[in-house]
Amino acid sequence: MYYIDPHIHMVSRTTDDYETLARMGCVAMSEPAFWAGFDRGSAESFHDYFRQLTDFERQRAGQFGLQHYTWLCINAKEAENVSLSREVIAMIPEFLDTPGVLGIGEIGLNKNTKNEATIFLEHLELAVKYDQQILIHTPHLEDKYTGTRMILDMLCDDTRLDRSRVLVDHVEEHTIRSVLEEGFWAGMTLYPVSKCTPERAVDMIEMHGAERLLVNSAGDWGPSKPTAVPDFIIAMRRRGHPESLIRKVVYDNPREFFSQSENFDFAPPELDEAEANL
Amino acid sequence: MPIPLDAPEVLDREFLLVRAKLLEIAASLDRIGRAEGQVEGDRRLQLIHDALDVLRQGESDRAEQIQMICSLSYDEQWQEKFDLLPR
Numbered sequence: 429m430y431y432i433d434p435h436i437h438m439v440s441r442t443t444d445d446y447e448t449l450a451r452m453g454c455v456a457m458s459e460p461a462f463w464a465g466f467d468r469g470s471a472e473s474f475h476d477y478f479r480q481l482t483d484f485e486r487q488r489a490g491q492f493g494l495q496h497y498t499w500l501c502i503n504a505k506e507a508e509n510v511s512l513s514r515e516v517i518a519m520i521p522e523f524l525d526t527p528g529v530l531g532i533g534e535i536g537l538n539k540n541t542k543n544e545a546t547i548f549l550e551h552l553e554l555a556v557k558y559d560q561q562i563l564i565h566t567p568h569l570e571d572k573y574t575g576t577r578m579i580l581d582m583l584c585d586d587t588r589l590d591r592s593r594v595l596v597d598h599v600e601e602h603t604i605r606s607v608l609e610e611g612f613w614a615g616m617t618l619y620p621v622s623k624c625t626p627e628r629a630v631d632m633i634e635m636h637g638a639e640r641l642l643v644n645s646a647g648d649w650g651p652s653k654p655t656a657v658p659d660f661i662i663a664m665r666r667r668g669h670p671e672s673l674i675r676k677v678v679y680d681n682p683r684e685f686f687s688q689s690e691n692f693d694f695a696p697p698e699l700d701e702a703e704a705n706l
Numbered sequence: 707m708p709i710p711l712d713a714p715e716v717l718d719r720e721f722l723l724v725r726a727k728l729l730e731i732a733a734s735l736d737r738i739g740r741a742e743g744q745v746e747g748d749r750r751l752q753l754i755h756d757a758l759d760v761l762r763q764g765e766s767d768r769a770e771q772i773q774m775i776c777s778l779s780y781d782e783q784w785q786e787k788f789d790l791l792p793r
Binding site for chain 1: 707709710711719767769770773774776777778779780781784785788789790792
């Protein structure tokens, strides 16, 4: 089955991983800007990173027929440095018309601090000013519930935002309901130990339905599995769910969400007759 | 959304996995108990026992309940405290 991974950090992966993803049925991916594992020292470092995301990774993916898209921001962890964050935010507009840039992300909170919230709000201003879609990181582990509530407070306070153009990622059992009820898209990240397993993602679809829900691998430089979305496809099949429902979650939903961005120039693969009729 | 499998089918499929996970928890607690030092006052140990209570007593939404046990509390006044009230 063809699928789209809506959140995967390919800068951290090898070229072999691109080939493996292509073999597994991946046809496109989107890569939000994130933390590199260390704090960068200057805005110039982010400028180079944005060039890597918008140019180099797009070419590297293209070698295997994969369509690569990206989101730009300064991540929540480095947002603790407010002056650096403002320099980076000021630089982002020069990249927004670049092919493959879908919007602002992954912005969010990490330890739920005042500085993080301040920069989150400034990213929202940027997105509104340039009419961009938004992809949001929610914190991990014990900080997730509070951080998600704080993020929803800030999003819902801003009446200028079109909620159908905002994806709140890394939802789990205790945060998915409020994100969906407020009208946002929700992403489930299949990530060992600290996030969600394929089986629990299937549970959440059974409990909340498949509307405005995405699944992703978030494959990065930490312990993670870039082929986690195919694991989810297998888990859905083993539970007896129809192919049409699986395709909705892993292909139709991300395509529908991304299609709201002007830079989503996705060329769909040819589907065989059986798959096209799902 | 209906679950395609019925409850006996789910139990057939899950029993050995659940058994294995319970054994991992039991062995982890035994390992902590065998090791030198004291952890009685450690908040994380209390979280584990609170979560085990949910497994024993809960009837539904157990995963969500355990997530909440392992979550910091939300402060509704956070925007005021951060001086970030909406304009």
